[in-house]
Amino acid sequence: MRQARFAHLARPQGLCSTLALELQLNAACPKGTRWKDTMTRNAAKTRNPLKFLSRVLGTAPDPREELRPLWHRVVELAREPSFYTDCSVADTVGGRFDLITAVLCTVMVRVEASEMRAESALLAELFVEDMEGQLREFGVNDVVVGKRVGKLMSVLGGRLGAYRPALTDRDREKLIAALERNVTFTEGSDERECAACVADKLLALSDRLARFEDEDMIKASGIW
Numbered sequence: 001m002r003q004a005r006f007a008h009l010a011r012p013q014g015l016c017s018t019l020a021l022e023l024q025l026n027a028a029c030p031k032g033t034r035w036k037d038t039m040t041r042n043a044a045k046t047r048n049p050l051k052f053l054s055r056v057l058g059t060a061p062d063p064r065e066e067l068r069p070l071w072h073r074v075v076e077l078a079r080e081p082s083f084y085t086d087c088s089v090a091d092t093v094g095g096r097f098d099l100i101t102a103v104l105c106t107v108m109v110r111v112e113a114s115e116m117r118a119e120s121a122l123l124a125e126l127f128v129e130d131m132e133g134q135l136r137e138f139g140v141n142d143v144v145v146g147k148r149v150g151k152l153m154s155v156l157g158g159r160l161g162a163y164r165p166a167l168t169d170r171d172r173e174k175l176i177a178a179l180e181r182n183v184t185f186t187e188g189s190d191e192r193e194c195a196a197c198v199a200d201k202l203l204a205l206s207d208r209l210a211r212f213e214d215e216d217m218i219k220a221s222g223i224w
Contacts, residue, residue, distance in 0.1 A: 064122045064129075066218060070107065071126040073220035077205065078103045087197035088189040095184040099198075101156055102183060105163040106202045110209040110217065113168075119218065128153055167206055175199040 078100035084091045089099050104127060111120045131152045159182055166175035179195040179202075186194075209217055216222065 063118075064126055067119060067122045067126055069220040070218055071123060071130070073223055074104050074107055075100060075130075077223075083198065083201065087201070088186045088194045089198065090184040090186050092184065098183040101159050102163065102179065102198065102202060103205070104156070105160045106167060106205050107209065108160060109164050109167045110206065112164075113210075114214050116214065116218075124153075124156060127156060163202075167202070170203065170206075172196075172199055172203065175202065 078096065083089045083099055084095075089095045104123070108120050108123055111123065159178075162178040162182060163175065165171070166178055176192065176195045176199045179198050180191050183195065183198060185191050208223065212221070212223070
């Protein structure tokens with residue numbers, strides 16, 4: 001049971017700079033700003049000092065809770081059996097993690113399209129929070145958790161950078177190439193054909209998300 005719940009964690013190899021996620025989120029912000037600065041300014045507009053203090057002391061609502069239904073839906077979509085049967089994504093720790101990051105990136109690109117930069121950053125935080133919780137439940141100590149979470153962040157940042165232009169431009173060939181590099185498929189399968197299968201599903205998801213109003217998308221209303 002514990003192994004199954006841990007099944008969407010990443011394997012450690014092939015990881016890039018631990019700053020990649022922040023760099024990618026910064027790239028989505030207006031020139032000369034950082035995503036953390038954007039979030040700070042947005043918070044300043046809506047929170048007075050007492051509210052900020054209550055957040056620090058743990059008495060204010062966590063802004064990530066609004067995004068949690070969407071994060072849960074990302075995980076559900078990444079567990080869709082057809083990815084593993086029709087597209088031959090490897091049903092392993094690595095394969096599942098590769099797929100969850102691909103689905104998450106597809107959702108984040110849609111969120112960014114509405115310039116919800118703070119929401120995109122919060123969604124990334126939920127990804128990290130979930131991975132950290134899974135690591136701790138698996139018995140990994142604090143020192144190792146910190147290092148592993150940094151690597152997970154870097155993977156998400158790197159893959160967001162790879163998938164974003166393909167999804168934004170609806171460039172199927174570019175998306176296939178990115179998936180072929182970043183998704184683990186079953187041994188002996190035709191990786192390009194498998195990547196094309198995943199690409200078509202992600203493009204269909206992107207189309208589906210585009211039809212939702214922002215509020216309904218954040219709530220994951222009807223995204224089935």
